[in-house]
Ligand SMILES: Nc1ncnc2c1ncn2[C@@H]1O[C@H](COP(=O)(O)OP(=O)(O)OP(=O)(O)O)[C@@H](O)[C@H]1O
């Protein structure tokens with residue numbers, strides 16, 4: 001295999017920016033694509049294109065123009081049927097066009113995991129009308145969680161405590177749905193001990209390997225903090241703890257094998273006292289995996305790149321307990337400044353990534369604080385404190 005390769009990144013946010021840096025460090029050529037100009041990855045890529053990634057015509061135009069060796073999706077919202085076509089034409093889609101198609105909608109990956117592979121998931125049902133949702137809710141019970149089948153980062157998602165709240169949840173899900181699908185999934189609420197992302201690296205010609213598990217905390221369905229390693233509380237002794245991690249690894253291997261190809265996957269699990277419950281997965285680097293920007297010898301973006309290009313991954317070493325905490329905007333603005341940077345960086349083993357997004361909206365993720373410490377608790381406290389010092393301000 002000869003480098004450089006031409007990589008087309010579909011989606012150019014913060015995850016794509018770090019992937020682009022990793023790709024360029026090994027001499028590759030990156031074309032960054034997104035729906036708006038000056039997206040984070042575009043700031044560091046060789047070339048960029050602004051298109052609608054849901055438009056087959058737009059995708060055709062940029063792929064014909066640049067003739068990439070690899071198409072690397074960075075977000076879910078892509079016209080995935082077109083990716084299947086590109087794959088048939090001989091372009092490698094990462095991890096596979098099928099994987100991007102199955103994970104674009106929550107129902108397809110759920111059916112694969114639960115029905116085809118027999119993996120334990122939360123009890124669930126689908127609804128396409130309010131009355132279907134009402135009867136599904138009484139079947140599943142309360143509390144439950146309602147989400148559009150097409151959405152990410154918690155958009156349109158709510159926890160429903162009782163029957164009177166079902167209508168509000170329906171309207172919220174429909175408003176938060178991507179595209180014009182009026183289909184929602186309703187899930188049993190899992191009262192988990194911890195939720196984890198298991199970064200799973202599927203390789204072309206080598207066995208699947210894993211990063212130490214990442215614990216995370218979500219609000220409004222969006223990640224706020226992540227830490228590594230996740231302490232899966234040793235219920236019933238240390239061996240039990242180990243067993244739950246092995247169980248998660250076995251499920252991650254099973255699901256990623258069914259999707260095929262190569263690359264990193266962020267496989268999400270709910271861990272309860274006696275169960276490992278599969279939630280969903282990203283067939284690409286995961287937002288909670290940004291902690292690996294400080295924690296590991298090879299971060300999740302470098303691992304993705306090596307897996308994609310079939311380069312060796314001799315070892316994955318975690319340097320120390322580590323954490324990440326998000327830096328969110330509070331309002332709409334297109335003049336972004338950050339205050340408190342010097343203060344945040346005055347603490348040893350703290351670092352920042354400020355993504356350079358050209359505008360903000362309430363709760364938009366604008367950066368992340370990273371920290372290493374002697375324990376995950378200390379690392380979390382340091383990351384949260386550093387993030388709290390940064391304020392997203394406009395002029
Ligand atoms: N059935 C459930 N029981 C308990 N909590 C849940 C359930 N489903 C989702 N959640 C909570 O909401 C979060 C977001 O849900 P999920 O991962 O399904 O959505 P998402 O919008 O795809 O998020 P992302 O794209 O950021 O991964 C979960 O990480 C978890 O904290």
Ligand SMILES: NCC(=O)N[C@@H]1O[C@H](COP(=O)([O-])[O-])[C@@H](O)[C@H]1O
Pocket residue numbers: 011012013014015016074075152153286287357364365
């Ligand atoms: N949970 C998925 C995730 O974190 N995706 C990351 O967020 C970007 C979109 O951010 P934006 O909505 O602020 O443009 C995506 O491009 C990706 O980097």
Ligand SMILES: [Mg+2]
Pocket residue numbers: 268280
């Ligand atoms: Mg998720």
